[in-house]
Amino acid sequence: MCYDNRMEYIESLTNSRVKQWVRLHHKKDRDRTGLFLVEGEHLIQEALKADAVETIITDTASPFEFGHVIKVTGGIMKKISDNVSEVHLIAVCRQRQLSPDNDMKRVLILDGVQDPGNMGTLIRTAVSFSFDAVYCSEDCCDLYNEKTIRSTQGAMFHIPVVRCDLHDLVSGLQKDGFTVIATALDASEPMEQILPEEHMAFILGNEGQGVHKELQMQADRRLRIEMNGFESLNVAVAGGIVMYRYRI
Amino acid sequence: MCYDNRMEYIESLTNSRVKQWVRLHHKKDRDRTGLFLVEGEHLIQEALKADAVETIITDTASPFEFGHVIKVTGGIMKKISDNVSEVHLIAVCRQRQLSPDNDMKRVLILDGVQDPGNMGTLIRTAVSFSFDAVYCSEDCCDLYNEKTIRSTQGAMFHIPVVRCDLHDLVSGLQKDGFTVIATALDASEPMEQILPEEHMAFILGNEGQGVHKELQMQADRRLRIEMNGFESLNVAVAGGIVMYRYRI
Numbered sequence: 001m002c003y004d005n006r007m008e009y010i011e012s013l014t015n016s017r018v019k020q021w022v023r024l025h026h027k028k029d030r031d032r033t034g035l036f037l038v039e040g041e042h043l044i045q046e047a048l049k050a051d052a053v054e055t056i057i058t059d060t061a062s063p064f065e066f067g068h069v070i071k072v073t074g075g076i077m078k079k080i081s082d083n084v085s086e087v088h089l090i091a092v093c094r095q096r097q098l099s100p101d102n103d104m105k106r107v108l109i110l111d112g113v114q115d116p117g118n119m120g121t122l123i124r125t126a127v128s129f130s131f132d133a134v135y136c137s138e139d140c141c142d143l144y145n146e147k148t149i150r151s152t153q154g155a156m157f158h159i160p161v162v163r164c165d166l167h168d169l170v171s172g173l174q175k176d177g178f179t180v181i182a183t184a185l186d187a188s189e190p191m192e193q194i195l196p197e198e199h200m201a202f203i204l205g206n207e208g209q210g211v212h213k214e215l216q217m218q219a220d221r222r223l224r225i226e227m228n229g230f231e232s233l234n235v236a237v238a239g240g241i242v243m244y245r246y247r248i
Numbered sequence: 249m250c251y252d253n254r255m256e257y258i259e260s261l262t263n264s265r266v267k268q269w270v271r272l273h274h275k276k277d278r279d280r281t282g283l284f285l286v287e288g289e290h291l292i293q294e295a296l297k298a299d300a301v302e303t304i305i306t307d308t309a310s311p312f313e314f315g316h317v318i319k320v321t322g323g324i325m326k327k328i329s330d331n332v333s334e335v336h337l338i339a340v341c342r343q344r345q346l347s348p349d350n351d352m353k354r355v356l357i358l359d360g361v362q363d364p365g366n367m368g369t370l371i372r373t374a375v376s377f378s379f380d381a382v383y384c385s386e387d388c389c390d391l392y393n394e395k396t397i398r399s400t401q402g403a404m405f406h407i408p409v410v411r412c413d414l415h416d417l418v419s420g421l422q423k424d425g426f427t428v429i430a431t432a433l434d435a436s437e438p439m440e441q442i443l444p445e446e447h448m449a450f451i452l453g454n455e456g457q458g459v460h461k462e463l464q465m466q467a468d469r470r471l472r473i474e475m476n477g478f479e480s481l482n483v484a485v486a487g488g489i490v491m492y493r494y495r496i
Contacts, residue, residue, distance in 0.1 A: 151482070240485035241492045
């Protein structure tokens, strides 16, 4: 293999940049630097489309047309990677929040979703059903957690994900003409009775507790997914069923 | 606290029963013994309802009316538990496969679902929408994996989950009057066009590859979940959307 002369090469496990990259596994360091890591070809492809990549790190060769590539040893790759299986491509990405559009029609609101897998899957589903934005409460899990990123399958680069106070958000959406609908197991309105409208926002809740009672009361309607059996759905599955029904 | 005299008490980390329980984290040992472990009050409650519990292990007291309780030290609990957070109740359960009914109407078929979280969530959703059985290919992940069990939220105790050859299964179901429907991203029939029938079976595929082509062809119809955006759904979310639509 012949190396491009302009390509940086790092061999030392104690190199200061390597240490900085490893620290990006901690939320504190991601918050401080505004950076985060993304692993594997598919996710990096999505990050590149969104112009979010700062540096690509590899121990083989980069398949991308992207200028800033740093070549490292396999040992360094292993040290930086979060994954148990071998990873040959990691991108350092910039946290850049997309701005919600003025003419949004479908909004997803997450109230205390704690599991990174659920959070990522909900974002992925929101993009698949053309939702315009995802809002989440301060106590939702971190968007830049590796597990969340992996579960989004890259969808996080294509939709605004905004962390904010949900009570203010709901008031604002209601003023803007949105019908805000909270999901709840014991809600009186079965989903089939709630017809699609032009502007709708849906609140999904925490895995154990569901949507906070005050927020349920602040919503315009409360929706129940019809079930006969076990009466228990994973929040990402519930979100999928709701977003499919009200997709644009 | 006063101990029941009849209650066994184990203090030694090297006790042979403790070693046997720890080994149940390995599929090989679960297969050999026909036993598996379940952690936490909610899951044990579900296992008790299904009469699947052999022994309850605790370092505090058992809240259940169940005869065979073994008291152990906190150190032993930690050694047996798979969980990072503290666990005070573990049940050793018997693998007992429920038999599918003769008058089934809704069947879920899993073709190579690899992620324990997806597998468990699909079983949980199947029970919630009154499906009668879940069939899975030999290469689906293990039902008795801790993560699978946790994701079922106990639903696995209430529905037959059968591992078998899917080609034979599909032929058999078709003979029995089932319409067998494979899900596929590029399928020509959007879900809204496929009307509910009395006997339906749905095939969901592997996270990366989807349903095997031959199995898609063997099915009676191929179903596509309508999407405009990112064209990518997690398999448990796709399963939830399909099972909701065709629930009984």
